[in-house]
């Protein structure tokens with residue numbers, strides 16, 4: 052990817068160092084044995100300069116060279132991992148998370164569209180964007196691919212708050228020109244113009260990245276999908292997000308709306324929307340041919356287990372998707388508000404169960420990969436996100452294995468780092484996030500008295 056057009060609005064502290072157990076992935080545990088993929092340092096020192104990891108290694112090796120002026124933070128009671136990546140989430144749906152009783156298409160009409168209509172009020176959008184960013188950081192998520200609403204100011208509100216935290220976020224204005232309430236509709240032309248203006252305003256400004264965002268095939272005409280394809284040529288490094296094969300009723304509807312297309316994915320392919328940096332949410336009801344298309348195109352799929360279970364959508368075939376013979380890039384999505392938690396630990400708790408119901412075992416190393424380096428690969432950002440390694444952006448989470456009385460008791464009986472991570476996946480949630488660092492700045496501290504969230508400031 053090309054460098055940012057402009058530097059971040061705020062710079063993090065120039066030099067900081069974290070000490071504690073550190074764990075991240077260096078390779079794909081769906082392709083290689085788990086043991087070959089882990090970077091685990093029991094007492095690590097991570098030196099951060101200008102928002103980037105400058106050095107990482109055993110504390111005993113690196114400490115003698117450490118400058119006395121450096122701000123050294125002791126996390127020896129925690130577990131230091133890369134910040135989590137959420138490959139699919141809707142910030143305007145925070146107000147209807149946990150809505151009762153429906154499947155996808157009725158759920159959109161009953162809950163989602165009314166919630167998104169309230170974003171006509173720019174002040175409401177700003178309030179929810181502020182809350183959403185804080186809830187992400189509280190859950191240890193430092194990068195997310197985010198749907199806003201059809202209103203351009205919903206995107207401005209989101210990126211403005213992300214810029215204040217200096218988080219690397221990917222987001223865009225939803226495009227819908229049919230099959231939704233009139234106040235939420237744009238047109239192919241207006242959607243194009245509003246998106247182009249947002250791309251000019253936000254894409255690669257600091258750490259912000261723009262994502263062209265047709266909601267899904269049923270709410271866009273072919274003209275609008277073609278316009279979305281044209282938008283991808285407005286700037287380098289743009290992203291594309293939409294939904295794919297989430298629910299059987301939706302798949303059938305797409306077949307009726309686009310009878311000339313060979314498959315649901317083919318509707319997007321015909322508009323030029325299937326390529327690197329394209330992320331398709333759910334993909335529960337796809338076929339082998341769709342997996343092959345995604346593999347060849349370098350497109351990603353977002354596995355959203357809490358949502359797929361909550362809305363009764365079905366079971367994503369993760370192990371089929373990542374088959375090493377034609378691996379598809381898969382990220383992990385919360386899909387709030389269809390999903391029931393912004394915590395990727397909770398996503399992994401449910402991903403394990405979805406895998407079990409499809410005849411597979413998702414181990415802890417594979418789980419951590421999906422939430423970190425795997426997500427970065429799905430987004431084609433694995434040159435800078437998802438690892439604890441020199442040159443990587445210092446988006447870092449400190450997990451607390453003793454976060455609750457039960458975790459404290461259970462983790463006393465863990466015999467390996469893999470078991471510890473698995474127990475955190477199963478029992479953990481935002482309570483298990485002790486601190487979150489964004490580009491090296493301590494933006495969230497669970498145990499800080501007073502305000503737990505802080506925008507980065509000059510050192």
Ligand SMILES: [Zn+2]
Pocket residue numbers: 139140141294332386389
């Ligand atoms: Zn979604």
